[in-house]
Amino acid sequence: MDAVSSVSPVWPHGSAGDAGGAEPDGAVEPAASDVSVASAASRFAHAAWSGIAEPGDATAGRLVAALGSAAALECVVARQSPATILGLARDAGAAVGTAGEVEAALERWRPRLTTSTVLTSMRQAERCGARLIVPTDHEWPEGFEGLGPHQPVALWARGRPDAVLGLRSAIAVVGARAASGYGEHMAMELSAGLADRGFGIVSGAAYGIDGMAHRSALASSGQTFAFLAGGVDRFYPTGHDALLTRIAEVGVVLSELPCGSAPTKWRFLQRNRLIAAAALATVVVEAGVRSGSLNTAAHAAALGRPLGAVPGPVTSPSSAGCHRLLREFDAVCVTTPDEVVQLVGEVQRASPQPVLRGLEAPPSTQKRRPAEQVRVLDALGRRAPRSVDEVARRAGLGVAAVQSVLGALGLEGAVEEQHGGWRSVTSR
Amino acid sequence: MDAVSSVSPVWPHGSAGDAGGAEPDGAVEPAASDVSVASAASRFAHAAWSGIAEPGDATAGRLVAALGSAAALECVVARQSPATILGLARDAGAAVGTAGEVEAALERWRPRLTTSTVLTSMRQAERCGARLIVPTDHEWPEGFEGLGPHQPVALWARGRPDAVLGLRSAIAVVGARAASGYGEHMAMELSAGLADRGFGIVSGAAYGIDGMAHRSALASSGQTFAFLAGGVDRFYPTGHDALLTRIAEVGVVLSELPCGSAPTKWRFLQRNRLIAAAALATVVVEAGVRSGSLNTAAHAAALGRPLGAVPGPVTSPSSAGCHRLLREFDAVCVTTPDEVVQLVGEVQRASPQPVLRGLEAPPSTQKRRPAEQVRVLDALGRRAPRSVDEVARRAGLGVAAVQSVLGALGLEGAVEEQHGGWRSVTSR
CATH class of the missing domain: 3.40.50.450 (Rossmann fold)
Structure with a gap:
């Protein structure tokens, strides 16, 4: 797995995040000051997090709020244990969740933690003129x-x-x-x-x-x-x-x-x-x-x-x-x-x-699926089978969770295993 | 004015009020018992009141509730003073209104107090099979x-x-x-x-x-x-x-x-x-x-x-x-x-x-008229002029009130006096 080896402080100026990404109000502009380096690292980490965590992931939200995006990302990259992460959050005066929740979150995040994906999306953002806005921006x-x-x-x-x-x-x-x-x-x-x-x-x-x-x-x-x-x-x-x-x-x-x-x-x-x-x-x-x-x-x-x-x-x-x-x-x-x-x-x-x-949950004759099933089905194709790892990465879920969900979906015939991978067989 | 000279206890059996008008639950049927005489008198009075007071007349409602319909009618017929009427109501433990309100009510009611009108409406009710229902009926x-x-x-x-x-x-x-x-x-x-x-x-x-x-x-x-x-x-x-x-x-x-x-x-x-x-x-x-x-x-x-x-x-x-x-x-x-x-x-x-x-009062570009103006306009024709007494009787208002309302309506040109009577000249 091509994991981000460390949070790069040399995130290239002129890339997507810079192309219009306003600095927080009152922040001193570039030069090689510590402020700008830290800010650049933070922005890169925010960009990475936007791809690592699925929308609405509360554990990610709490962790980034507690430690800052860069330090939070570093925890994942450095494969810190849930206990260590909770300790860091506690020192910062914040509650992130239980050890089990953090463990599950790490399992969701790690499969997505590849430098290449982050850099590809940033290059694509630069190409289409998209800029990054982070919570500290005005x-x-x-x-x-x-x-x-x-x-x-x-x-x-x-x-x-x-x-x-x-x-x-x-x-x-x-x-x-x-x-x-x-x-x-x-x-x-x-x-x-x-x-x-x-x-x-x-x-x-x-x-x-x-x-x-x-x-x-x-x-x-x-x-x-x-x-x-x-x-x-x-x-x-x-x-x-x-x-x-x-x-x-x-x-x-x-x-x-x-x-x-x-x-x-x-x-x-x-x-x-x-x-x-x-x-x-x-x-x-x-x-x-x-x-x-x-x-x-x-x-x-x-x-x-x-x-x-x-x-x-x-x-x-x-x-x-x-x-x-x-x-x-x-x-x-x-x-x-x-x-x-x-x-x-x-x-x-x-x-x-x-x-x-x-x-x-509007009343409906159609069965409502739990959120994790929705996400796993979203991640499956109807033709080519996908590996559990691949499904986990796409769904933003941990491998164990995906296996359990696939088991349940398999029992009702909504998915099937083929050539060591999985595909969906029903309309949702 | 052909006023009801007294509340008739000889209200004919077999007339409208009897034609299907159920007695209160448990009431003893006719015979010349005091109960049935009183009941008949009460029903006649209710019938009379339904023509004397305009719908929703609270003073009439309070007076009838306080004294009973027959005694209330007797007060009007006997031209009792407001003070006497209020005294009777007080003795019955009820509040009917101020002396001024009762005075104004008497002025509204008296022009309508004719035996002929009551009997005509009763005969017509009998003819069309309408029956009278009073508040004590089940x-x-x-x-x-x-x-x-x-x-x-x-x-x-x-x-x-x-x-x-x-x-x-x-x-x-x-x-x-x-x-x-x-x-x-x-x-x-x-x-x-x-x-x-x-x-x-x-x-x-x-x-x-x-x-x-x-x-x-x-x-x-x-x-x-x-x-x-x-x-x-x-x-x-x-x-x-x-x-x-x-x-x-x-x-x-x-x-x-x-x-x-x-x-x-x-x-x-x-x-x-x-x-x-x-x-x-x-x-x-x-x-x-x-x-x-x-x-x-x-x-x-x-x-x-x-x-x-x-x-x-x-x-x-x-x-x-x-x-x-x-x-x-x-x-x-x-x-x-x-x-x-x-x-x-x-x-x-x-x-x-x-x-x-x-x-x-739904919002409207059209002017909203006070209730008394509505009632006076209701009572006026657009062709033949009507006397103030006639308008008062039709509108169920006192003569003084009608005169004052006609004055106001005359000022805005909504009514006009002709040959000693009044007619309306505008659409409402």
Whole structure:
């Protein structure tokens, strides 16, 4: 395994992380000062962590927060024991988790700890003009603080410098891919109206409502922000390549995953938390009863952010999710841009609503899989079998965990072993 | 003035009040016993009061509650002074109001105190098979209690004996006259579904949503209840004559006004309180921003009854009132019959919501008139002028009050004096 031998302080200036990556406010600029060397090492480590830990990995979040990204990475590279790592964290006055949790985390992280992957993604970021934003940068979205240990370790951004600051007055407009003409009309009306009133539009660049929300903001010369579930070097969905290119010109395309990362089901769900956390409020325009937008809504509510839902005909399945948000989850009924603006002003609603936990699991006849199964299935192909090590690396899980999950999935016939590797045999 | 000279204990048996008018539970049947004489006198007085006081007259409600309908009527007939009346009420342990309020009430009531009118309405009731129900009857709707002094003094009912008892498991389904195809579809779905689940449907027999709600209940062999704003002898609207005839066959057509009474704007608003009070819950299917259904919704909420609103396309003005109920007045979003049933079960919502006061005045570009102006305009014709006495009698207001209101309306040009009488000159 081509492990990073040590955290390189000679991370080349002029590479991706430097190309627009603003230094923390008040930091002294380059020269060979200790500050800049430490900063460069820290940025390199943040970049590495964004590829090592899957989005939302709380243990990674706590460890990086406790020791700093570079020292945290050094622990993994140097194969420190969980006890040693917990001791270091304790000395820093922080709790990272139990020894078992750290052990499991190390098993998840180590298969991904290769210099080549990190450097490849950095080179690709440089090539497509993506820059790294870390939590200490002034551009870092303020709204992410509510995510606690689930905050991303880094963000990759394609767009104009400082445009990310516009997130501080942006509203998420999200909804179903399978939108109706009515839903697209409402997404357009609301987004254009909000853009006219000076608000940015945050969304997920998907087909349907998301795409219409971005487009309307662009058409109104407003700012818009697209959070992707994969690397920002490969725009997804490909049919929105031109749209995303345009967003990168006047707004920002963002991802917590390094360049080269594929979007997976797990990453889509985690991406939704970033949309909800970055925006002042979230509005669901159309959503079927099992739409991913309900997941975004659940994150918004769990974070105590205002949540709006656009009503629609009861006879339209595309509005059923919105009606559910109104009925069961205390979403506010919004019908005009002004009503959305009022939503942002409703400070009294800004307390977390614990009832929303259930929303992450919309009622469905389809069986809900545990998170680890989702991630393992994401990592498997349907043709070529993959080794357990390979699956572990792709899924961001430990080898032992992957073996156990594969066993369970094998029992139900969802995966099968072939030529010493594994492939999936069912649709998810 | 052909005033009732005394409360007649010789109220003829076999007249309207007797034609199906059930005695209170356990009351001994006729004979010339004191009980039946007193009861007959009381029923006659209730019938008289239903024509003397306009719907919702709290002073009348308090006086009848304090002294009984017959003694209360006797006070008016005998031209007792306010001081004497207040003294009698005090002796009965009740507060009726200030001397000024009683004085004003007497001025409203006296112009209407004619034996002929009462007897005419009773004869007409007998002719059309309407019977009188008074608060002590076992049929009296339980839900009316929440109305306090605004409770009606009597109900006139056309329908099968005891069918009124079905109101105890009935739900109000109301909405705009100018309903859309979508609204009518939803009214049908909900009413039919509720009828299938054993609930009666209460509504106002208007065109649009109301009519569809009644029809669907009938089509599902359910029970249905129509509250009218005028007498039950003349079905209104006339286009619903056949529908109301059918409702009277299997359900009940109800009014607090005696036969011969015309529906007026004021009476429509007061009728709405009966719908909201009689039903377990109120569902608004479609309503424009100024729909009368919002008035029914306001009554339901003020009474602490569960209130549901059916969402619709934001692009449809017919749903704007429903969205307003969802946004501002905490109505529950209902989309299926089962969700309406859940509404009834929501006991925790059954506390009065004081915020709803504003709902009686939906925002509108049209000027809102004070209640007394509405009643005076209701009482004026646009062709033949009417004397102040005549207007006072029709409006159920005192002569002095009518003069003052006519003065104000005259200043704005809404009414004009002609040949010593008054007529209205503008549309309302």
